Amino acid sequence: MQRAFLRLISALALTWVCSSPAPVVAQTPAEDHAANIGMILHMHRMRAFHDVDTGIQSTPPVIGQNTTDEDPTGTISTFQPGGNTHTAGNPFFQNLGTNGRTCFTCHQPATGWGVSAQSVQDRFNASSGADPIFRLVDGATCPTDDVSSLDKKSQAYSLLLSKGLIRIGLPIPAGAEFKVSVISDPYNCSTNPATGLISPTNATSGIVSIYRRPLPSTNLGFLDPEDPTNVTGIMWDGREPSLESQANDATMGHAQANTPLSDAQQQEIVNFETGLFTAQNFDNAAKNLHADGATGGPVDLQGQLADFFPGINDPFSPTFNPNVFNLYQAWSNLPGKGGINVDRESVARGETVFNTTKINITGVGGLNDMTGFCGTCHDDPNVGNHSKKLPLNIGIADANPPALDVSELPLFMLCGVVVTDPGKALISGKCADVGKFKGPILRGLAARAPYFHNGSAATLMGVVNFYDQRFSIGFTDQQKQDLVNFLNTL
Numbered sequence: 001m002q003r004a005f006l007r008l009i010s011a012l013a014l015t016w017v018c019s020s021p022a023p024v025v026a027q028t029p030a031e032d033h034a035a036n037i038g039m040i041l042h043m044h045r046m047r048a049f050h051d052v053d054t055g056i057q058s059t060p061p062v063i064g065q066n067t068t069d070e071d072p073t074g075t076i077s078t079f080q081p082g083g084n085t086h087t088a089g090n091p092f093f094q095n096l097g098t099n100g101r102t103c104f105t106c107h108q109p110a111t112g113w114g115v116s117a118q119s120v121q122d123r124f125n126a127s128s129g130a131d132p133i134f135r136l137v138d139g140a141t142c143p144t145d146d147v148s149s150l151d152k153k154s155q156a157y158s159l160l161l162s163k164g165l166i167r168i169g170l171p172i173p174a175g176a177e178f179k180v181s182v183i184s185d186p187y188n189c190s191t192n193p194a195t196g197l198i199s200p201t202n203a204t205s206g207i208v209s210i211y212r213r214p215l216p217s218t219n220l221g222f223l224d225p226e227d228p229t230n231v232t233g234i235m236w237d238g239r240e241p242s243l244e245s246q247a248n249d250a251t252m253g254h255a256q257a258n259t260p261l262s263d264a265q266q267q268e269i270v271n272f273e274t275g276l277f278t279a280q281n282f283d284n285a286a287k288n289l290h291a292d293g294a295t296g297g298p299v300d301l302q303g304q305l306a307d308f309f310p311g312i313n314d315p316f317s318p319t320f321n322p323n324v325f326n327l328y329q330a331w332s333n334l335p336g337k338g339g340i341n342v343d344r345e346s347v348a349r350g351e352t353v354f355n356t357t358k359i360n361i362t363g364v365g366g367l368n369d370m371t372g373f374c375g376t377c378h379d380d381p382n383v384g385n386h387s388k389k390l391p392l393n394i395g396i397a398d399a400n401p402p403a404l405d406v407s408e409l410p411l412f413m414l415c416g417v418v419v420t421d422p423g424k425a426l427i428s429g430k431c432a433d434v435g436k437f438k439g440p441i442l443r444g445l446a447a448r449a450p451y452f453h454n455g456s457a458a459t460l461m462g463v464v465n466f467y468d469q470r471f472s473i474g475f476t477d478q479q480k481q482d483l484v485n486f487l488n489t490l
């Protein structure tokens with residue numbers, strides 16, 4: 001009775017703060033629908049906290065058919081088989097919300113169509129924290145943060161600056177198997193009833209604030225957006241049923257738009273995103289990544305799409321081939337032992353380490369214990385995501401994951417475990433899904449540090465050290481360096 005009353009009150013409050021009718025979200029399975037609506041309503045409610053900056057995202061006039069930018073280990077390139085994109089009039093680049101943001105605010109080609117922590121710091125310094133990525137709704141650690149001075153701003157946006165993390169506010173699903181208790185809340189966001197949960201202990205409703213890296217809005221043809229069952233999973237927790245609904249929810253949420261996108265606008269965004277192919281194209285040590293028989297770079301990656309289908313190279317099928325990457329095998333036996341061939345052979349060896357190192361996979365939620373490979377979870381040939389939906393808990397959201405830095409993140413207890421992010425459990429309401437996330441596409445990595453959903457690995461060496469310790473692999477230093485050199489060429 002009392003809860004029904006509270007719900008009525010909050011519905012009335014929402015109508016009042018959202019200057020638009022209830023957001024329209026594409027038809028989805030009930031659980032996804034509820035999570036996304038809850039998220040959008042929360043973000044509209046956060047308008048109660050006012051931004052001090054009002055600038056609008058700036059955009060280059062054209063994204064060329066071939067776009068190349070420098071990154072820390074070489075250059076990253078995007079190839080658009082359909083030709084140049086003129087950004088004026090393309091909704092991916094249009095200011096369709098109320099806070100000056102566009103999709104391009106968090107998805108830029110120089111950083112593999114995501115953001116790197118370094119790129120965020122550069123934007124903060126260049127704009128004195130006024131760039132549209134710095135908005136209270138989800139750029140700040142909490143919308144209640146004080147942004148009245150440059151110093152205060154750098155505190156408010158500390159997670160975005162240090163790790164490229166965006167706040168995601170998701171409701172506890174109705175009928176969840178668990179209650180959520182806040183163990184540590186360095187930003188007072190989940191514990192404050194104005195922005196978070198109804199209570200800090202045993203909460204059954206309200207918003208959980210977690211902090212996640214933008215996923216790249218490129219190479220999306222390999223997520224199979226045409227498949228109505230969304231076999232590969234969109235978003236870290238797989239909560240979006242289609243790229244169309246994702247585009248709409250991002251506009252309503254991150255950009256705090258009043259009006260949903262039209263079907264035509266959703267389609268234009270999806271056409272643009274699925275027409276992008278991004279990969280490292282040049283490495284400072286190994287040089288041209290498609291020379292001497294190698295097939296790195298985005299043009300060859302685009303060619304890979306013709307072979308792709310959801311569930312390709314399923315690790316549970318007898319035809320599973322753990323040699324997931326075959327871009328650099330031609331470099332494994334180059335003539336002459338000097339110059340760039342030394343670096344090219346290291347890349348080829350790193351590819352072999354990825355393909356052939358046996359890993360004792362134990363205690364991974366979502367997978368039975370087995371002897372596997374990197375490719376057991378990253379099975380999509382030459383792409384590296386899982387080729388069908390398979391949310392896994394490899395322990396990145398644990399309170400103390402080996403070799404990773406999660407010290408700045410909040411901690412929650414649910415289902416008897418402590419995590420920095422409940423993962424898919426916040427969508428399904430199930431204890432079995434705590435800490436489960438999707439394995440993302442592994443192309444364009446060099447341009448978009450840090451890694452994992454919570455940015456807990458500052459470098460690719462950090463990623464490799466995590467796997468080495470988590471699964472007691474026993475890599476030699478040479479194997480680690482080769483593997484890192486290889487991952488940097490993807």
Ligand code: HEC
Nearest residue numbers: 102103105106166213214215217234235236247250251254
């Ligand atoms: C304020 C930053 C921000 C803005 C603006 C933004 N995104 Fe994102 N995007 C993110 C974050 C963070 C995630 C991951 C969130 C999660 O998984 O919970 C993400 C995820 C995605 C994904 C999922 C990719 C995958 O592999 O599953 C796509 C696609 C995407 N965004 C497209 C868009 C589009 C289209 C727009 C504009 C309508 C947009 N984004 C605006 C931050 C942003």
Ligand code: HEC
Nearest residue numbers: 364373374377392394396437438439440451452453463467
């Ligand atoms: C048991 C499954 C599994 C195995 C084995 C595995 N991965 Fe992963 N990988 C994942 C999942 C799941 C994620 C996303 C985890 C997260 O962020 O919560 C991931 C993320 C990554 C990322 C980060 C990508 C990004 O965009 O942040 C890299 C890089 C990576 N894996 C490389 C490897 C390498 C190299 C190996 C072998 C040494 C390997 N993985 C073995 C499941 C696996």
